[in-house]
Amino acid sequence: MGRRSERLSKQGMLAGDGSGEGDVIQVVSRAFDVLRCFEGHEARLGNLEISNRCGLPRSTVSRLTHTLTRMGQLVYLPRDQKYRIGPSAVAMSSSMMKGLQLRNLIRQRLADVAEQLPGTVGFVIPDRFHLVYFEFARSASALGLHEVTGSRISMASTAAGAAYTAALQPEIGDALIAEMEREVPDSAKLLKPRIEANRQFLREHGYVVTCGLWSPHINGLAVPLWSPQYQTVVVVTIGLLAAMYDEERLHREVAPLMIELGRAVGGLLEGAEGDFLNSRLERKPIAVAVHNNNKPITSEGVNDLEAGTRRARSARSVRARDGRR
Incomplete structure (x- = not known):
């Protein structure tokens, strides 16, 4: 059993x-x-x-x-x-969406970032070969990306999908791609050549970037998290106009904010594991992560989590499996 x-x-x-x-x-x-x-x-x-x-x-x-x-x-x-x-x-x-306080708090965290960056910030969950927007926030000046709650996005052509698949245990990610090759081969052709590079980058930096993949006008960055409630990887992600945010600017200016957002949302998920109305779910301002030479540095208190392991883990950050505990 x-x-x-x-x-x-x-x-x-x-x-x-x-x-x-x-x-x-x-x-x-x-x-x-x-x-x-x-x-x-x-x-x-x-x-x-x-x-x-x-x-x-x-x-x-x-x-x-x-x-x-x-x-x-x-x-x-x-x-x-x-x-x-x-x-x-x-x-x-509707019954599955109880715990509105948690959703509201997640939405507020996303809004904190959207106030600082002119893009669409989302919290997405996996559904077969897609990801679904569970919550989102958008800057008033955001252009080019207009996803809403419930929107489905491709796992193969988005930063969120790249982060999700990179954070899975390798055998789980490889099995997913094998299934995609049988059922949605075009998506598999797009994702498979990039997955090893995405895993490596996630191990080193804690996030994944894609440029012009979903649209030539949109660049994206995503941070995967572990959800104790659903025992799966979920993702916080942002899409920005490529004309305003090239890859270098994503790494330099966007990554620190998104990593901090990942910590904040991960803390909410961890605190809500037993009770969505837990009093620990308090909103705190999102701070920009300290970085050195444009490379974000995670704090010592943040666990580097092995995606796909069966033990209970903190939701605060997920990095692709690299042997660390």
């Missing part, structure tokens, strides 16, 4: 481990694939559109949407002959 729980928890790191397909009830997996197609509450999709989006036969989609409608997860709109997210799905997601 313990070994099975260990395996399932480890597979959860990459939200779909191909090596564990024997443990997955396929119809449940496909039902969630259908629900993932509805990215917004107002999205309206027919069976053909759902079939094209999730790569399932239309007959299979028809059976799944019928069942999901009877469960209240979807609602059928006769006039449009399409579906939209149903009340049961909304209620379930």
Whole structure:
């Protein structure tokens, strides 16, 4: 029993481990694939559109949407002959989003950085081959990047995705890329050649940078964290106009703020592990990290965490596995 729980928890790191397909009830997996197609509450999709989006036969989609409608997860709109997210799905997601104080505190931390940098700052969580914005904050002067809560971004073409995959234990990250090669080969081709360099940079600096990958006009920087609640890596990230923030400026000016943001959000996650309303969740001003020769220096009190290990760990920072404890 313990070994099975260990395996399932480890597979959860990459939200779909191909090596564990024997443990997955396929119809449940496909039902969630259908629900993932509805990215917004107002999205309206027919069976053909759902079939094209999730790569399932239309007959299979028809059976799944019928069942999901009877469960209240979807609602059928006769006039449009399409579906939209149903009340049961909304209620379930609302119940999962309890602990609004924690979310508000995370949002405030993101806003602290957004007040200092003209970009979009986000806190994202993994969902198969994508990452989803759990919270975000945007500078009033931000241009070029307009993600909102619930937006899904590619794992292969963003700084957040680069940081997430680099922070995974190597065998977990390699398994994820292998699954991507089977299901989304174009994404795998984009991510695979860069993952070793990303791991090395994360070990040395505590963050990952991508320039012009998602868009030629956007550069990004991301810091991975360990979430005790979900036993997985989550990420704080920022996107900025490339014309204003080239790679050198990202390292020099943006990295210290984002590393400090990672510490702050990590502390909130760690304190909220047992109680979202814990009195320890206090807001403190974000300070710029001390750096030397434009290289951020982490404080001695910050753990260098091995992503993917099974022991409980601090959420304050995550670096790719390098043998340190």
